[in-house]
Amino acid sequence: MPEGATRLHSAVRGYLDHLTVERGLAANTLLSYRRDLRRYLEFLAGRGIGDLGEVSSEDVAGFVRTLREGDPEHRPLGANSAGRAVVAVRGLHRFALREGLTSHDPAHQVRPPTPPRRLPKAITLEQVEALLAAVGSEDDPRALRDRALLELLYGTGARISEAVGLDVDDLTRLRPDARTGAEVGVVRFRGKGGKERVVPVGRYARAALDAYLVRARPGLAAAGRGTPALFLNARGGRLTRQGAWAVLRAAAERAGLSDVSPHTLRHSFATHLIDGGADVRVVQELLGHASVTTTQVYTLVTVDRLREVYAAAHPRARVSR
Template structure:
């Protein structure tokens, strides 16, 4: 990231946001990058004082940025710049607020992609079948390994040296370990899919969860969302079963593969990666994309699974504010997008089923 002579002011603004707005670390990072890029451009144009920047300058900056960025990105950048200059004016850093009338680019209203209820069922059924299939293969592999050397081979092993026996047993042990890991990963993947769909949580919230965040007695999870705001979200019986299987059978297998450093960082993590550390967002996203391919449903992301959960809740009669609370939306307007999805699905079903449609 380029540095500017205005870095001190940017630091002060970001510290102000962190203390007074409770924004997430990712949002603060994005705002800092947006402001640094904006003020660096003005610095290249010879600006040495924030008071020299005018509304026309800011509009010129927007014109330059809009060539390479989507409207959604430009909206965020504009919010960051407007917030910065409002703060600067209020705190006496500048004499005026040149960004006060800077317009935020309008973002086209697009409906979020969602699965139908039957497609969601198909996705989760395939994940559950994968657990059963891999469990069977894993048990079979272990049985084959333990059964090798029986029968006719018993008489021959007496003539072999101990070194030869050890060489034959080593691959069997390795195969058994690999089978156990495959089973564990399929159990983890099923639990991740079930939990994402059952609760509608964000992928960042999923990977940051610890075991203690799950309350099986009430069938709820404690979620830490944007701005470190916490909420409690319920989940259903299928998710409970998948989580219990993962925690009792799969997690201990992957935990044994962890290095000491990874183990110390992931001691309490709910979900683990293949090397025993806390799973990262990239792997969680890949799990969802791969599961969608295997299930033969439209390719979706974890966020689309979140959209699907919200839409299906509304279709089932849930109150809009209940869904808002579950998803952790600060604004009801954000949640209202899902009512449009439900209406679109209703119109499609109406067109297919109603004789006078």
């Protein structure tokens, strides 16, 4: 490998190490960045560039065009995927400049493509109830686990990776609320970048978790080696994201629901809270969003629903024919 190309690959390795150790990025994000930067290096090599110091703004812009248009070896990427790749490339060049590996940042002026604004997909409360009712017999330990998992996802707005990453000790024992006297419980999630947040557990999710912990988890745990994981698979190990996804997909099929994903329950949690009058900043904290701007998209869902109701119900809102 030419010396310049060796320095280039070394810079990428150093940047990824920085993201891992100092920034604490999630493993899935790092995997995506590594894939994006590998493609970037291939693009630069195709232009005969073997050193970061040789890269120009036109080269970076050309890479963005290639992402969007595709090439013989890669299909075109959507705005979100291309945007993530641009963020990775911009971060690499900022890192190289800060570490003294280059004297300029050619990616500084290159902006990620603007993704189309898409409102989150949510299902109705009736559909949520149908989904939960479709889990299966309460005599089956796995059905008790599945009910607890789905109740937790909808009742807390957790990401599926956060739910399957829970240990039993992440559930706080129930205690009386100092103000109301009602029993409350909380769960501690580890979100993106290792950030922790504490979310209340409602009575439906709490009841489902209690039933699972008492009547199902001990039997599942007997098949394993004493893992602390909350949700276990049939072999007694930690339930994977793929396994949890399969649980949701099977319940959705039995309930006659299409296009339901783990994030659907998270979106439904947030939308139903906003519909019920919850403050957007409270929802932001519950979801673990770094910025309230991310959460405010749920208020747009509610506004759209209000428009539909108004147009259908108000006598002077109807269009004359």
